[in-house]
Amino acid sequence: MRSIELEQYLHEHIPLSKAMALAVVSVDEEAVVLRAPLAPNINHSETVFGGSATALATLAAWSLPFVRLRAAAVANRLVIQRNTVEYLRPIPGEFTARSRLETPESWHRFATALTRKGLARITVLALLEHGGETAGRFSGEFVAFRV
Amino acid sequence: MRSIELEQYLHEHIPLSKAMALAVVSVDEEAVVLRAPLAPNINHSETVFGGSATALATLAAWSLPFVRLRAAAVANRLVIQRNTVEYLRPIPGEFTARSRLETPESWHRFATALTRKGLARITVLALLEHGGETAGRFSGEFVAFRV
Numbered sequence: 001m002r003s004i005e006l007e008q009y010l011h012e013h014i015p016l017s018k019a020m021a022l023a024v025v026s027v028d029e030e031a032v033v034l035r036a037p038l039a040p041n042i043n044h045s046e047t048v049f050g051g052s053a054t055a056l057a058t059l060a061a062w063s064l065p066f067v068r069l070r071a072a073a074v075a076n077r078l079v080i081q082r083n084t085v086e087y088l089r090p091i092p093g094e095f096t097a098r099s100r101l102e103t104p105e106s107w108h109r110f111a112t113a114l115t116r117k118g119l120a121r122i123t124v125l126a127l128l129e130h131g132g133e134t135a136g137r138f139s140g141e142f143v144a145f146r147v
Numbered sequence: 148m149r150s151i152e153l154e155q156y157l158h159e160h161i162p163l164s165k166a167m168a169l170a171v172v173s174v175d176e177e178a179v180v181l182r183a184p185l186a187p188n189i190n191h192s193e194t195v196f197g198g199s200a201t202a203l204a205t206l207a208a209w210s211l212p213f214v215r216l217r218a219a220a221v222a223n224r225l226v227i228q229r230n231t232v233e234y235l236r237p238i239p240g241e242f243t244a245r246s247r248l249e250t251p252e253s254w255h256r257f258a259t260a261l262t263r264k265g266l267a268r269i270t271v272l273a274l275l276e277h278g279g280e281t282a283g284r285f286s287g288e289f290v291a292f293r294v
Binding site: 014016019020039040041042043044045049051052054055056062077080081083084086087 | 156160161162163166167186187188189190191192196197198199201202203205206209224226227228229230231232233234237
């Protein structure tokens with residue numbers, strides 16, 4: 001799935017991503033990188049609203065198993081079960097969320113369980129960044145069901 | 148602070164709250180209740196996007212110390228440091244987030260530390276509800292600075 005395809009998918013199916021002016025920077029097997037500007041995501045302190053930061057990280061994290069399962073042509077429904085976010089510093093401008101699997105080897109276990117049992121869980125991390133610095137850390141547990 | 152004042156404040160200072168069509172249901176010393184409809188917060192499964200659910204819970208939780216400190220006329224900057232969210236079931240329609248302090252007695256410690264040391268932390272919980280059922284649980288740690 002190319003960046004533009006993922007961006008169109010997110011804007012079409014998750015209207016909040018469009019309200020956030022989310023852009024897909026890059027997509028590959030290792031990472032999905034999303035970007036959003038400050039203006040639609042600003043808060044009362046003129047920095048990024050925590051809810052926007054979490055939403056961008058959630059979408060970066062969700063998109064990684066989503067694009068990999070799509071590439072593998074495994075029909076599924078993929079939903080978030082739990083997440084934790086640490087906000088390390090205020091974000092006074094454009095920001096990105098860069099996802100990766102918690103452990104690269106977890107993919108094989110996840111894909112096998114999904115195929116054999118119809119249900120599998122995986123943990124995906126996302127780093128929030130601004131101006132080359134880490135601004136926050138997201139960890140999310142996702143569950144996929146065969147459909 | 149009345150509900151309509153908090154709603155205006157959120158819509159004006161946090162534009163994402165307006166994009167979510169957030170409404171303030173009630174505000175008092177014990178709880179802030181916020182509501183949002185499905186349409187602007189929908190996801191690919193036609194249920195509420197996890198990022199929207201977390202954003203509503205974050206705002207319900209943040210608003211509780213915000214309105215109490217404002218009532219006490221304590222000038223401050225209040226920001227989120229960390230949160231955890233459990234998504235218990237999909238939300239197929241309008242939803243609410245209802246906040247409360249983790250422990251009622253934490254307020255006195257928080258307000259005293261903020262006045263004496265200029266810095267204080269407090270944990271605020273929020274329940275996500277749909278159709279009378281709990282759909283998710285949010286726990287957030289906030290820090291306030293005297294300004």
